[in-house]
Amino acid sequence: MANRIETAVENLAGEIIKNFPALELVDVEFVKERDWFLRVYIDKEGGVDLDDCQEFSEKLGAALDKADVIDEQYILEVSSPGLDRVLKKPRDFIREKGKSVEVKFYAPLDGQKSIVGVLEGADDQSLKLEGREPLPLKSIAQIRLHIEF
Numbered sequence: 001m002a003n004r005i006e007t008a009v010e011n012l013a014g015e016i017i018k019n020f021p022a023l024e025l026v027d028v029e030f031v032k033e034r035d036w037f038l039r040v041y042i043d044k045e046g047g048v049d050l051d052d053c054q055e056f057s058e059k060l061g062a063a064l065d066k067a068d069v070i071d072e073q074y075i076l077e078v079s080s081p082g083l084d085r086v087l088k089k090p091r092d093f094i095r096e097k098g099k100s101v102e103v104k105f106y107a108p109l110d111g112q113k114s115i116v117g118v119l120e121g122a123d124d125q126s127l128k129l130e131g132r133e134p135l136p137l138k139s140i141a142q143i144r145l146h147i148e149f
Contacts, residue, residue, distance in 0.1 A: 005030045005038075008069040013040055016059050023052065026081045027088065036074035038064075041081040053078045087143045093122040102146040103127065105139050116146050 010028045017025045026041040042048055042056055057078040064070065087093060087101065097119055104114040117129030126134035127143065 002030045002032075005070055008067075009038060009040070009064070012063050012067055012069070013060055016056070016063055017042070019059070020052075020056060023048070023056065026085070030070070030074070036070075036072045037077060038070065038074045039077045039079070041079060041085075043081055043085075048080045053080070084145050084147050087119075087145070090122070093119065093127075096145060097121060100146040100148070101129070101143055103129070103135065103140055104142045106141045107139070109135070109139055 006028045009030065010025070013025050013028060017023050022044045024043050026043050027039075028041075029037070029039040031037050031039070040056075040060060042052065044052065057076060060078065061076055064076070084102075085092075087096060099119055100116060101119045102114055102116050105112070107113075109115075115129070115132075117132060120128040120130050122128065122137070124137075126136055127140060128134050
C-alpha cells in the first residue's frame with residue numbers, strides 16, 4: 001500500500017514542483033509510526049527554508065485533498081532531507097559524487113556493519129567507493145551522506 005501511495009504522491013508533487021523552479025523533489029515516504037506520516041522532502045541550491053516548505057506544503061495539501069489518493073488519516077510533513085540525506089535514486093549518486101558517504105549493510109560485510117568512503121558512483125548492481133572493490137547493492141541497507149563534526 002505504501003509504495004502505491006508514495007508513487008501517486010510523487011507524481012502529484014512532481015507536477016506541483018514545476019511551479020517552483022528553484023525546488024527539487026527529493027523523496028516521498030508514507031510510513032506508519034504511531035500515526036500515518038506522509039513525508040515529502042524538497043531541496044534547492046543553498047537549502048530550503050521554512051517559507052519554501054510552508055508554501056509547497058499548502059499547494060500539495062490542497063492537491064492531495066482534491067486527488068483523494070490516501071484513505072487513511074495522515075500527517076503531512078514537508079521538509080529538507082537534511083545534511084546527512086539518504087541517497088536512493090540514480091540522480092542522488094550523480095549529484096553527490098566525490099562526497100563522503102556512510103554505507104550500512106544488512107549483515108556484516110568483511111566483518112563490518114558499516115563503512116565510510118568517498119562516492120565514485122553506482123549502477124544497477126553495485127556501489128563504487130574510492131579505493132574499494134564495488135559493493136553489491138543487495139547487501140546495502142542504507143547509503144547516506146557522511147557529515148563529520
